[in-house]
Amino acid sequence: MNYTLHDFQKRWCRRTFEAFRTGIEGRPLTKVLATAATGAGKTVMASALIYATVRSLKKRTLFLADTDDLVDQGATGIFKASGLIASIEQATNQGNRSSMNVVGSIQSISQPARLASWPADHFGLVIADEAHLSMADS
16 A cells, blocks of 8 residues: 555454454345545545555455546556556446456446446455446446
8 A cells, every 4th residue: 555544444354344244143245335534535545445456355446436537546646545546337437347346337337238348256356436426237
């Protein structure tokens, strides 16, 4: 990481990973909603999760954003915080399947053909930025 996390950010990251591992009553979870206040450094904390997933767990990550600006902001923020270069999956840009970190727009990747082009088990971690705006099971 190119950025030193504050204690509260480290705690947020640790608890997020713990939620996946230990879940509820010892049952691991596959979906976790982690929230933080405005100005808490959510992109930096997401970058730390991505960095740990890529470097330690050797798994690919997908960071989803709702708007073009947030896709660009996410890719730039992840690079500044972690040094990881993102492949972009958005509009006419097709993400590189060998990339360990993909940043994409929800609108693009949710298209049935586009989504089907990625193996279901391709990503070890998916982060939805501003999840309250656009995420649903559908």
